Structures are given as structure tokens and as C-alpha cells.
Amino acid sequence: MLAAVVFVLTTTVTEGPGDTLMTRSVQDVPVPALLAFAVASAALYRRRHEPLVVLAVVLVCFAATLDSGFADAGGTLLIGLYSVGRYARSQQRGIVGVLVAIVLIAVDGLLAGLPWGEVVVSGVAMEVAWSIGRRLRLRGERAVALQREKDVEAHRIVMEERTRIARELHDVVAHRVSSMTVQAGAAKAVAARDPEAALRAMTAVEEAGREALDELRHLLGVLRLEADLDGAGPQPGLQDLPRLAEQTRRAGLEVTLSTDGVAAPLPARVELSAYRIVQESLTNVLKHAGPGARADVTLQADRRRLVVEVLDDGAGVTGEPGSGHGIVGMRERATLLGGRLVAGPRPRGGYLVRAELPIDGDAS
Secondary structure (H helix, E strand, O other), X not given: OHHHHHHHHHHHEEEEOOOEEEEOOHHHOOXXXXXXXXXXXXXHHHOOOOHHHHHHHHHHHHHHOOOOOOOOOHHHHHHHHHHHHHHOOOHHHHHXXXXXXXXXXXXXXXXXXXXXXXXXXXXXXXXXXXXXXXXXXXXXXXXXHHHHHHHHHHHHHHHHHHHHHHHHHHHHHHHHHHHHHHHHHHHHHHOOOOHHHHHHHHHHHHHHHHHHHXXXXXXXXXXXXXXXXXXXXXXXXXXXXXXXXXHHHHOOOEEEEEOOOOOOOOOHHHHHHHHHHHHXXXXXXXXHOOOOOEEEEEEEEOOOEEEEEEEEOOOOOOOOHHHOOHHHHHHHHHHHOOOEEEEEEOOOOOEEEEEEEEXXXXXX
8 A cells, every 4th residue: 555655646746846746647757767666666565574675676766767857756765764774673784775865865956956955954854764763663672672571570470489389388288298197196006995096086187188189289280490498387377367467557557357257277278378468468558558558458258269358548659569579479379279360559549459269279
């Protein structure tokens, strides 16, 4: 379409007296000039894929019309120079193309007896066309590089979070297996003289084994990086949320906590992820909502899922919570459990984090 429009305009529109534009009939254009216009315009079809070749063709066609009274392919030349700046990788060849175009414009001005001011303006227009294209190309390359950096950073955050999750789940499973070992040893010690006690111990072993297998099944869904297994203490759960809320209050944030309808115990992986999501959300509120803010933490559960909501009133917002690494980590936790997490500003101010964690779902 561009090639056709440029060909029609170049053929039928020309300069008139007093820097005006006037139309002319196709019959008034000599066949050689018409052929040059057609070749130069048709070359624009490939301007995105072979911009340097296109510019060379346009320059040759423009040069062929010099001193003929029909050197009207200046618009085509502008598009060719813009295309080189926008799509060509080589900056040096683009500069050479600009210089050649300026020389041809100067020669055309001399042959046609044009004022030097008009020749200079035309030359500047050629350079500006290439510069605009080049600037757009560099801006696009910077945008691609920035997006690539963001993707790499997001991947790094996900991997770090998975490492942390794997470490925590390792501790959970290790606790279950240790409990099984103790119960099995107790059953062996009393099996001869107290069969009922031994049966109770083995029942506890069976339950702990099932829980450990369940945790292991979810653990296998985590791509774990090599890391030191530090922090061998018990991992936090829902029973630790009141202490977390109190710690946050002492830091200056008003916090309300509601866990009505949440029957304990839930699977350890679910409790741990819920605790970490609440912890990270309250940390974000402390960072971004400013002093005097208020956060409401609500947990609701049914047979299928645990829903965690943390919302704040946004008093004194100084930053955007979603711009940090915490949201990525929380979303990764929910995803690995087969759930989902949404986070974003509330319509009336403040911020909302909502996570749905399946209780008996498969890990992603």
C-alpha cells in the first residue's frame, strides 16, 4: 500500500510556482522517469527486511532523474532514509547513505538553479528522517533489553523462592520422618508387653508416613537449587499468626486478624505458605502504606481451599507494593501448591493481596 501510494503521489504531484504543489497527468511524465519512480516506489516493499538495499535502489533511481526536470523522488528518499535508521543494524552505513543523499540533493539544487536555503533545508530533512528512524530503533532495543533484564530478575526471584520453599518443606518432611522413627522405636519396645500401646504407636507412624509422603509429593514439584539447609527449627504455621500480628503492631501498623472457620491442623505446606504470604504482605504494608496505616488479615477455609486476604487502607502511600520482589515470591508459593494469587490496588485506595491455596490439591 505504501509503495502504491508513493508511486501515485510521485507521478502525479510536482512543485509549482512559488513553492506550491500542482498535479500533472501521467502522460506528461517521460517513460524513463516513470520507470525510475516505479522501481524506487516498489523497492519500499522490502524496506523493513533489506533497508540498505532499498535505500541504494532509491538513490540510484533519484540520481537517474537528475537534470531531467523530473527529480521528484525526494519523498521516496525520505522514507528510504527513515527505514535505514529504523531497521538497519549498521549505523555507519546509514550515515553514508545520508551523506550520499545530501550530495544528490545538492547536485539537484545546482542543476535546477534552486536557492541554497532550499537545498540546505532539503539536506537537513534527509538527516532528520534517518535520525528519527535511528532513535526509534534504539528506543525499541532499550525496551527489549529492559524487558529481558526484568525477565531474568523475575526468574532469579522465582528460583530463590523455590529454594526457600524446598528448604522449608525439607524441614517439614524431616520432622515427620523423625516422628515416625521415634514412634516405631516405641512400638518395638512395648510390642511384647503392651500390644495396644504398640498398635497406637504404629497408627501414629502410619499417619505420619502418609503426611510425609504427601509433603514429598509436593516437594518433587519444586525445582530446587543447591543451597545450605540452614534454619533447622520448626517452621511457622497458622498458630504463629497472632504473634506475627503483634510484632507488626509493635512496628507501628494497626493489624486485625480473623481466622474464624479455619479448622486446624491443615497440611503443613498450606499453613507454611499462608504464613509466609501474610508475613510478606504485612511487610509490604509497613514499607509502602506509611505510618498510621491499617491492615486487615482474614483467613477462611472449607474442605477444598484456604483463602488468605490481606488488605490495607493505603494511608500515606509512598510506593507501589507490586513493584518489588515480594509479590513474585508470594505468587510462586501459591502456584506451587496449585493455587493462585492476585494482588493490586483497591478501587477506593489501599492494596489487596488474595491467595487461594488448595488444601488437598496437586502441586504445579
